[in-house]
Amino acid sequence: MIISSVELIILAQHVRRLDVLDRQATSTGSEKETIVTDNITKPARTRYAPSPTGNPHIGNIRTAIFAYLWAKHTGGQFLLRIEDTDKKRQTETGVQDIKNSLGWLSLDWDEGPDKGGPFAPYVQSERLDLYQSIAKKMVEDGTAYYCYCTPERLDAVNKAKQAIKQAPGYDRRCRTISETEKEAALASGLTPTIRFKVPLEGKTTFTDLVVKPLTVENSTIQDAVILKSDGFPTYHLAHIVDDHFMEISHVIRGQEWLPSAPLHVMIYQALGWEMPAFIHAPVILNPPGQKGKLSKRDNAVSVSQYSELGYLPEALMNFLVLLGWSYDDHTEFFSMEDLIKDFDIARIQPTPAKFNIDKLDFLNAHYINHVLTVDDFARRCLPFLAEYGVISPEEAANPGARWEFIRAACALVKDKVKTLAEVPVEIDFLFKPGAALEYPATDLIGKNEGPAAAAQVLEETINYLRDIPDETYNDRDAILAGLTEISENKLHLKNRGLMLWPPRVALSGRTKSPDLMGMIITLGRAETLARLEKGKQSLA
RNA sequence: GGCGCAUUCGUCUAGCGGCCUAGGACGCAUCCCUCUCAAGGAUGAGACCACGGGUUCGAAUCCCGUAUGCGCUACCA
Structure with a gap:
């Protein structure tokens, strides 16, 4: 039975308890501050622990x-x-x-569902026995107690408290309930x-690596x-429980957890477990x-x-990491390698940051225009x-012979587009029939x-493109030179733009x-001439 | 209501007592480049460092109030 082995582990933890106690956060009146474990020298074990409620x-x-970055930076596990x-x-x-979201951002986990690991399972619903046995153990230890209150009573208590302008919350009735009431x-x-039995008096202090040391009155905790x-x-x-048994060294989570952090500190203490370092990252506004x-x-x-x-993903990553973190006063582009090398939780800022889409657009454009290769971009x-609807789903999955054309078409707008979604809008005309x-x-x-002037320009362009050899046709500089020549010496236009x-x-x-x-090269000679001809006709 | 956290250009930020008459980036404006649109280059406007008190020879930087913003206050995470 799993319970017994778990209880063995708990016993072992209790043995460790004495020497651990001195080094961790204090509560119940003492003014000692948390001693944060030295996080730089040893590899960190961090986790992402979401609840599967959607994207x-x-x-x-x-x-x-x-x-992820902190784990990788220190050579540890995520x-x-x-x-x-x-x-x-x-x-x-x-x-x-x-999994899709993490995968898209290349945030690969070292241990987790599917992948397994030394502390499997990594799904909480598969670890119920463990939590139950520990909760039971806490009751036996006197650090927790059974609560027999119905949701209705809880609700009534809250309403009553609010009615007299008191903070809502449980009135701790079952802490002192009699045996007969229990049986009833x-x-x-x-x-x-x-329920966890929060110490009625004293204070709890702990240090967050981002926010300052924080002290609260135990009496304010539920x-x-x-x-x-x-x-x-x-x-x-x-x-x-999981962070403990999975040997997590740094709990990195959102700042919305800050108010309940003291509660967590007290639970660690009640269990006699060494605490991880806490990092509460600012929220995004x-x-x-x-x-x-x-x-x-x-x-x-x-x-x-x-x-x-x-x-x-590169751009989103770069953008998100810069929301609440910075490396120095001027570096703005970070590849994953850079981030792993340079990331430091000490430089996470405690201030909430507003989400500014313009900056994301800028970064995205930068990656598209200057970082991606043409092949990568087109892919x-x-x-x-x-x-x-510019190509078929089958072609998207396997472009085959179409690839060269698609690639060339995409390449035409690689330097001017801000998002991938703009690409088809910009180049759909290349895929449609000219007619x-x-x-x-x-x-x-x-x-x-x-x-008449415009028609003449088209006429000359048609003649020129029709007659040049293939080699010249596929040389953009040569075409430009040829058209310039016609513009200057034959049509005597004021400028090449005309x-x-x-x-x-x-x-x-x-x-x-x-x-x-x-466009001339990508469309090919036949299609190009047809479109020019159509244009010329429409001016007649 | 209670508890907690935060507060530097519109926005993201650098700054951790003298290098700050506050630096960078996005966005914005003007100019240059130019086959359109972008991109790129240059220049500029934009912050009395939330406010008020302290501490100090000296404060954006330390302390205390106030204001504002945000979060939490579930048998949700």
Whole structure:
């Protein structure tokens, strides 16, 4: 039976208890401060412990990034643990959503579900015996107690307290309940919860590595439920037990946990366990003009959404890590390698940061324009081209002979696009048949003198492109030189722009387009001539 | 209501007592480059370091109040 082996472990922990006690956070009146373990010298073990309730929120993922980077920076391990202790909130795809998000960002975990590890299982619902035995042990130790109160009574207590302007919270009735009352409650078929017995007096102090040392009066902390009546633990118990047995050295989590951190410190102490270091990362706020935490009401908040919007994982990563962390006063671009080398939790800032999409756009454009290779870029464009209906899903999965054309088409806009999603919008005209292009004939004129002048430019362009050898046709500089020559010496135009405008519109159907020479080459001679001819006709 | 955390250009931030008449980046403006749109280059506007008291020879940097913002206050995480 698993319980007995667990209890052996607990016993072993109790033996360690005495020598550990001196080194950890104090409570119950003592003014000693927490001694934070030296985190630089030894490899860290960190974890990302989400609850499978849907696509991970970006603020949540950022703490995963911090945890991952810190583990890797110190040469340690990053674990994934699924905290599915609330059956009501589960999503069917929750676990997969989490894995997808981490995978997309290349946040690979060393231990976790599927992958296994020395402390498996890494799913809390598969570790119920452990939590139950420890909660029971705490009751026996006198650091926790059974609570027989019904949800209705709890609710009534809260309402009553609020009515007289008191802080809501449990009144600790079952701490002192009589045996007969207990028996009565049990007889009525009620399953008790287990609550942690918070010391009534004194203070608890602990040090967060990001926020300052924090002290609270024990009297302000609730006797939190640690084991629910359905036999599942609450977060408060489960994460402590798991972090302990999984030998987590640094608990990196969102700042919304700060208020309950003292409770966690007291539970560690009650268990006699050595504490990990705490790092409470700042929350991410709504963009300027909106109040509150980054919310999905008006913003994209999940990793998958940003993926769908055409952002690169490199850019999102770079952006997110800079929200609340900085390396120095000027470095702005960080590759994963840079981050692993340079990341330091000591430089995480405690101040909440507003989410500024402009900066993300800038970083995304930077990665697309200057970091990605053409092949890599085009490959990443495939799903977006398919989504937009420019190529088929089959072609996206396996471009085959189409690849060269797709690649060339994408290359045309690589330097001007901010997101992957813009690509099909910018180049769809290359994929449509030229005959399907619709645009006002007057667009062809531009700054030329009139329809006749524009038609003449098209005429000359057609003649030139028709007659040059293949080698010249595929040489953008040669084409540009050829067209320039015609513009200057044959048509005597005021500037080269007048020469290049009509073909631009004829080929793309737009007044804003990629590089003309690029379009000429990518479309190929036959298609190019057909489009130019169509343009010329429309001016007649 | 109670408890907690935070507070430097519109935004992200550098700054950890004298290098600050506060540096960088995004965005914005102007100019240059230019085949359109971008990109790129240059320049500029933009912060009395939330406010008020201290401590100090000296404070954005330390302390205390106030204000504001944010978080927590569940048999959710």
